Amino acid sequence: MVRIENAFHKEIDCVKAFSKRNHEAISKYWFLWRLRHEYHLSSPADSVLNGIYGSGLTKEQEEILESKGIGFIREGGIVPSRFTTSIQIQTFLDRDWDTCSHFKWGVIEAPDGEFIVADGYGDFAFIPISPKKKFWAGQDDQIITRQQLAEVNKESVSRARQYYFARKISECPIA
Numbered sequence: 188m189v190r191i192e193n194a195f196h197k198e199i200d201c202v203k204a205f206s207k208r209n210h211e212a213i214s215k216y217w218f219l220w221r222l223r224h225e226y227h228l229s230s231p232a233d234s235v236l237n238g239i240y241g242s243g244l245t246k247e248q249e250e251i252l253e254s255k256g257i258g259f260i261r262e263g264g265i266v267p268s269r270f271t272t273s274i275q276i277q278t279f280l281d282r283d284w285d286t287c288s289h290f291k292w293g294v295i296e297a298p299d300g301e302f303i304v305a306d307g308y309g310d311f312a313f314i315p316i317s318p319k320k321k322f323w324a325g326q327d328d329q330i331i332t333r334q335q336l337a338e339v340n341k342e343s344v345s346r347a348r349q350y351y352f353a354r355k356i357s358e359c360p361i362a
Contacts, residue, residue, distance in 0.1 A: 224307035231268040239264035293326035301358040303340040305347035318354040337362035
C-alpha cells in the first residue's frame, strides 16, 4: 500500500493541471482511505490460529519486524487484526478497483475560509489536501465562494462518523 500512498503524495506535493494530474493515483488513495476507515470503524478482532504457539518475540522485536514489512504471530497463535485487515483491504482494492478507476479529480479551492475535514466520507469521493484545497471526483478545477464553502463544510460535518477537524475551526463557515 506504500506505492499507493507515495503516488498520492507525489500528486499533492505538486498539484498539476487537471489534464496532467495522475487521476489513477488519487483514485487509488481515495479507495484505500475509504477501506481503512471502514475497517477502523468495524474494530476487527485479532485472529487465533489453532495449533500455533507463536514466535516468543518481545514487543520491540515485533516492532522491528513490522517496520520491515514482516508479519508475526504472537504467543497463543494470535495474529494481530491489522495483518488480516491489510490482506482484506488489498483483496477489496484488487476486486473492486473498477468502481472508481474512471474517476477524474478536480481541485476545489476556497480562498475565503477553510475546509472542515471529516474522519471519513464513505462513498463520497472527496479528499482534503490542505486547509484551502480538496480533490473532488467528477468536478472541474474551481474556486468556490464562502457560501459554497459553507455548504461543503456542512457536508463534511454530516459525513463524519466519529469526528471532524480543521486547522482553525473559526475559519470554517458551515451552512
